[in-house]
Amino acid sequence: MSSIAKPPVFHPSARTNALGLRLRDYEGGMSTLCAGCGHDSVTAALIQAAWELSISPEIAAKMSGIGCSAKTTAYFMKQSHGFNSVHGRMPSVTTGAAAANRQLVCIGISGDGDSLSIGLGQMCHAVRRNVNMLYVLENNGVYGLTKGQFSASADIGSTSRKGVPNQMAPIDPVLLALSLGATFVARSFSGDKQQLVPILKAGITHRGLALVDVISPCVTFNNHEGSTKSYAHTRTHEVEAVATDFVPLKHAIDIAPSNGAVIDVSMHDGSLLRLRPATAGYDPTDRAAAYAHVRACQARGEIATGLLFVDEGSSQEMCDELKLPAEPLHDLPFERLCPGSRALDELMERYR
Amino acid sequence: MPLSPVSRWLDVAVTDVSNPDYYHKVVDCQWACPAHTDVPGYLRLIALGRYDDAYMLNRESNVFPGILGRTCDRPCEPACRRGRLDEKPVAICRLKRVAADRRGDITDRLPTGAAEKNGKRIACVGAGPASLTVANDLLPLGYDVTIFEQTPKPGGLMRFNIPAFRLPVQVLDEECDYVIRMGAEMRYDTPITSMKGLLDEGYDAVFVGSGAPKGKELNLPGRWDAPDQVHIGIEWLANIHFGHVTRLEPRVLIIGVGNTAMDCCRSAKRLGATDVKVVARRGRQHFKASQWELEDAEEEQIEIIENHQPSRFVVEDGRLTGLEFDVLEWTEDESGRQRSTVLRKEIIPTDAVILAIGQDNAFPWIERDIGIAFGEWEMPVVDRETFQSTREGVFFGGDAAWGPENIIWAVAHGHQAAISIHAYCEGRDVAERPPRGMTLSSVKMGMQSWAYDNDYETAKRQKMTHEDLTTRFADIGIEVELGFTPEQAAREVRRCLNCDIQTHFTAPLCIECDACVDVCPTRCLTITPYVSPIDELRQLLSAPALNLDQEVYVSHALPQTRRVMVKDEDVCVHCGLCAERCPTAAWDMMLFDLKLPYAGQEMAIR
Numbered sequence: 036m037s038s039i040a041k042p043p044v045f046h047p048s049a050r051t052n053a054l055g056l057r058l059r060d061y062e063g064g065m066s067t068l069c070a071g072c073g074h075d076s077v078t079a080a081l082i083q084a085a086w087e088l089s090i091s092p093e094i095a096a097k098m099s100g101i102g103c104s105a106k107t108t109a110y111f112m113k114q115s116h117g118f119n120s121v122h123g124r125m126p127s128v129t130t131g132a133a134a135a136n137r138q139l140v141c142i143g144i145s146g147d148g149d150s151l152s153i154g155l156g157q158m159c160h161a162v163r164r165n166v167n168m169l170y171v172l173e174n175n176g177v178y179g180l181t182k183g184q185f186s187a188s189a190d191i192g193s194t195s196r197k198g199v200p201n202q203m204a205p206i207d208p209v210l211l212a213l214s215l216g217a218t219f220v221a222r223s224f225s226g227d228k229q230q231l232v233p234i235l236k237a238g239i240t241h242r243g244l245a246l247v248d249v250i251s252p253c254v255t256f257n258n259h260e261g262s263t264k265s266y267a268h269t270r271t272h273e274v275e276a277v278a279t280d281f282v283p284l285k286h287a288i289d290i291a292p293s294n295g296a297v298i299d300v301s302m303h304d305g306s307l308l309r310l311r312p313a314t315a316g317y318d319p320t321d322r323a324a325a326y327a328h329v330r331a332c333q334a335r336g337e338i339a340t341g342l343l344f345v346d347e348g349s350s351q352e353m354c355d356e357l358k359l360p361a362e363p364l365h366d367l368p369f370e371r372l373c374p375g376s377r378a379l380d381e382l383m384e385r386y387r
Numbered sequence: 388m389p390l391s392p393v394s395r396w397l398d399v400a401v402t403d404v405s406n407p408d409y410y411h412k413v414v415d416c417q418w419a420c421p422a423h424t425d426v427p428g429y430l431r432l433i434a435l436g437r438y439d440d441a442y443m444l445n446r447e448s449n450v451f452p453g454i455l456g457r458t459c460d461r462p463c464e465p466a467c468r469r470g471r472l473d474e475k476p477v478a479i480c481r482l483k484r485v486a487a488d489r490r491g492d493i494t495d496r497l498p499t500g501a502a503e504k505n506g507k508r509i510a511c512v513g514a515g516p517a518s519l520t521v522a523n524d525l526l527p528l529g530y531d532v533t534i535f536e537q538t539p540k541p542g543g544l545m546r547f548n549i550p551a552f553r554l555p556v557q558v559l560d561e562e563c564d565y566v567i568r569m570g571a572e573m574r575y576d577t578p579i580t581s582m583k584g585l586l587d588e589g590y591d592a593v594f595v596g597s598g599a600p601k602g603k604e605l606n607l608p609g610r611w612d613a614p615d616q617v618h619i620g621i622e623w624l625a626n627i628h629f630g631h632v633t634r635l636e637p638r639v640l641i642i643g644v645g646n647t648a649m650d651c652c653r654s655a656k657r658l659g660a661t662d663v664k665v666v667a668r669r670g671r672q673h674f675k676a677s678q679w680e681l682e683d684a685e686e687e688q689i690e691i692i693e694n695h696q697p698s699r700f701v702v703e704d705g706r707l708t709g710l711e712f713d714v715l716e717w718t719e720d721e722s723g724r725q726r727s728t729v730l731r732k733e734i735i736p737t738d739a740v741i742l743a744i745g746q747d748n749a750f751p752w753i754e755r756d757i758g759i760a761f762g763e764w765e766m767p768v769v770d771r772e773t774f775q776s777t778r779e780g781v782f783f784g785g786d787a788a789w790g791p792e793n794i795i796w797a798v799a800h801g802h803q804a805a806i807s808i809h810a811y812c813e814g815r816d817v818a819e820r821p822p823r824g825m826t827l828s829s830v831k832m833g834m835q836s837w838a839y840d841n842d843y844e845t846a847k848r849q850k851m852t853h854e855d856l857t858t859r860f861a862d863i864g865i866e867v868e869l870g871f872t873p874e875q876a877a878r879e880v881r882r883c884l885n886c887d888i889q890t891h892f893t894a895p896l897c898i899e900c901d902a903c904v905d906v907c908p909t910r911c912l913t914i915t916p917y918v919s920p921i922d923e924l925r926q927l928l929s930a931p932a933l934n935l936d937q938e939v940y941v942s943h944a945l946p947q948t949r950r951v952m953v954k955d956e957d958v959c960v961h962c963g964l965c966a967e968r969c970p971t972a973a974w975d976m977m978l979f980d981l982k983l984p985y986a987g988q989e990m991a992i993r
Contacts, residue, residue, distance in 0.1 A: 037967045038835040042843030042908045042960050044472050046930040049910075059908075071900040071970025079905035226899055254900060254970045266898045270947050 036067050053089040061086045063110040068103060071258075073225035073251030073266075074173050078110045080228050081142070081171075084235040085112060088283070095140045096132050100125040100154060103180050103253075104146030104173040123154020126161035126170075130353070133166050136363035137354050140239060141168035148178050151187040151206045158208070162215045165243040167352040169235065172208050172246065173225075175253040176264035183256030194261035207333070209343060212246045213326045218350040219245035220325070221279075221342045224269050225252065233281040234342055240281075242303045243350040250338065274332055277319045277341035282307040300347050310342060319345055399917050399951055402940045404891070407825040410979040412938060413956050414886045416479060419466035421799035423983055424448040426463055426479055427887040431839065433486055434880040439493050441486035446497075448983060450520050450566070450798050451545075453558045456484030457868070458549055460646075460677060460793035468884050471934055471958055472909075475848040477882045481868070485876045487558070498527045500570030505529035507812045510590040512579050515543020516794050517596035517785030519566045520801025521808065524986040526569040528809060533590075534571050537578035541567060544598050544786070545794060547625035548647065550654045551864040582753040582781075592780045592808045595753075595767075596801070599786035603745040605642065609700030613707035617700070620651045620743030627654055627863065636738030638662040640710055642697055643743035645675040651741045652689045657863040664690045664735065666697070666710075669725075670717060683867065686853070692735075696727075701734055709736040746791045766790070773817045774804040782807055805986040821989035824982035829975050830888055831966075837976055839888050841963040844881035885961050889979045892952055894943035896973035899950070903965035903974055904929065909958045912965060917944070917951045924953060932957035 101122035238245030467476030602619035784800030
């Protein structure tokens with residue numbers, strides 16, 4: 036909570052994007068999350084990414100379920116569409132929205148409780164279908180809204196605030212998504228916007244489902260010594276596999292040169308991802324290598340971050356599979372949308 | 388700005404906020420004010436309706452809140468942070484007047500002369516704001532202060548040069564009297580004709596606060612052919628004050644476009660002149676008058692003529708009938724110097740001319756062989772810090788020191804000269820200046836609750852109501868500005884950003900969660916790897932400042948990543964959201980109270 040609304044004043048040098056909007060035009064309401072919550076930094080990164088991509092607020096849809104993470108959507112892009120769904124059902128509601136209007140920029144926000152417990156099946160099937168959406172999973176290892184019980188992403192040995200260690204194996208959304216055929220899988224950290232913002236921009240631009248698992252510390256229930264999802268632990272155990280630079284369409288490639296090898300990935304809209312593997316030989320387009328890398332890091336007690344896997348070229352998103360028209364369903368003339376009773380009769384005839 | 392040498396972990400030039408100058412500079416208005424009046428402090432008192440306290444807080448540093456609340460040149464307002472947010476500054480000056488106008492009886496709270504005298508005698512020359520400030524500071528310490536004044540009343544230029552429609556006489560009398568009643572010995576109608584003679588009277592120290600009383604002359608052909616129709620601005624204003632001048636011819640030309648010219652033209656309107664023109668040598672952007680004084684004059688239908696340089700007084704049959712001008716065109720050469728060319732000659736008919744082209748000091752009464760050195764322009768050589776002349780024990784202040792300035796400067800000089808005089812009389816080195824001190828205290832009252840109103844007021848600057856144009860000319864004593872209504876004052880004080888409530892950072896507590904960085908409305912905060920020099924660091928900020936006058940705060944290295952917290956002070960609106968969103972109270976909002984040294988209170992600060 037904060038006692039006042041953010042003062043409506045701007046830095047005198049505040050720039051505008053291609054739409055003539057200032058960064059602060061992408062803000063939402065004041066956060067009622069705890070002070071220092073990682074989710075607020077994710078919000079700030081989303082605002083930055085949306086502003087830099089010049090997304091028209093009216094074509095964005097912000098979807099969430101239940102939990103602390105679900106409040107995030109209220110705190111950015113106040114002029115966009117939003118849907119706060121039943122617990123764990125964000126993926127299916129987003130699936131419907133994405134099918135009904137392919138022009139929507141769907142931004143789904145979920146948490147480790149929402150996606151890895153009650154909504155695990157929902158998440159899995161959205162990944163399988165490759166719904167065209169950004170899927171942000173704000174992962175803090177606890178149920179913050181119900182006072183800090185371990186969630187399904189808590190690591191073995193990570194302790195609660197009272198010092199009790201977790202005994203059950205964690206569900207890692209990154210490994211899960213890789214095994215389910217996800218076409219864009221990344222992990223990042225709310226405390227590292229330099230890494231997070233380009234990943235979010237790439238994820239929004241990606242055709243298909245972009246899963247971004249963001250370690251987003253719960254400052255109230257899971258930021259103590261013994262926690263493996265605290266600010267301090269994440270900072271000391273994070274190993275960035277790939278650094279990401281996002282080059283928007285029609286921009287000169289203006290990126291700091293790097294010593295190592297560079298992998299360029301062309302996005303479907305013409306923009307460019309320039310990936311700089313931190314460890315020599317890492318190939319973010321190789322699913323098996325990505326899986327092995329994440330497992331190896333896990334075994335060493337490290338957290339693999341960065342854009343771990345991307346498959347832009349062969350990615351077919353759900354609407355492609357379903358052969359849906361490019362325009363939103365509500366813009367289709369009635370004759371195209373509804374084939375009429377004669378077409379139905381003909382169809383029925385085939386089953387007689 | 389103050390930087391301490393080395394951070395604990397890294398070679399970081401950490402900002403030293405224990406130096407009072409650092410936080411003082413953040414309070415733009417207080418920093419810009421020569422007397423360093425605690426502006427946000429008294430505005431908050433006005434907001435609480437504590438007008439007496441607001442008045443007393445003002446008086447501590449500027450001695451004449453009622454006078455200055457009407458006449459100050461307000462260096463604080465152009466400095467106001469609101470001005471950098473694409474807005475107009477807070478109407479600080481007129482709020483000062485609110486405190487003065489609405490105060491109750493504060494006489495029992497005023498300082499009093501010491502019951503026990505210390506046996507030291509001080510002579511002050513001139514009873515203007517500088518001398519009165521010296522008396523104000525020294526009388527409570529037990530000094531005998533004698534003020535010599537050549538006119539029958541105290542106030543100096545505040546009385547003779549500021550017309551009553553801007554400064555009512557009773558306001559002036561009252562505030563002068565607050566000082567005099569502390570026990571100053573007033574010698575009215577006593578011009579000092581010899582410094583040597585004064586020194587021979589055995590005073591322990593002499594303070595010269597005699598102002599810059601000589602209006603500049605314009606020696607052009609015809610100047611002395613009709614002398615009754617040509618007046619020197621400041622003398623003419625004084626003559627109005629004493630009732631020697633009560634009416635004026637219908638057509639008047641005022642030469643010069645400073646604040647004195649504004650007072651002259653508006654006075655002329657009240658003495659029956661109907662066609663009043665102010666004539667300037669240069670274009671409007673070079674005018675010396677304050678913007679608001681120009682506006683007030685133009686509201687009274689005074690015409691301001693640019694680019695006219697007087698060349699001749701036109702006198703026919705012993706009567707002045709006009710003034711001849713060179714009409715100029717100004718161009719800028721390659722080196723940026725302004726050059727003028729004469730386009731044509733033009734005569735503007737008039738019945739009277741008032742010269743308001745500046746003032747000079749005049750010290751014919753100071754002998755040149757008594758150890759007081761004079762330098763350029765026949766001005767005494769005065770030390771900028773101690774206000775002492777080249778003769779020990781003789782001090783100068785106000786306009787007498789370095790030429791015409793505003794009242795608030797005279798007050799600031801008076802305070803410093805009093806410190807010097809006190810040190811001199813106690814046998815201490817006057818060059819050793821007492822340091823400024825400060826206190827910092829948290830204003831946190833609870834989770835998200837502060838001892839100040841941190842919400843942002845979006846209202847525009849309140850407009851001052853003026854006396855009706857038809858009624859104001861009836862009498863020169865009718866005050867034009869009516870003052871803010873209580874509602875206007877309440878609205879206007881809320882516009883103050885409370886720049887003295889400082890954002891205070893404690894690096895070891897920071898967990899680098901970015902909450903403060905994310906919530907800051909003007910993007911003042913950045914967590915970044917440290918680089919030096921500061922110009923390079925500025926380039927890494929979330930929103931690099933346009934105005935480089937304000938400092939950049941650099942913290943110690945942060946515990947987790949050894950990056951640094953950097954805060955650009957330039958457009959922080961002191962809303963406290965960084966502290967509200969900080970989970971570890973690494974950011975706190977703290978009230979900065981500048982402790983200024985005054986004579987006799989130097990030790991209290993250390």
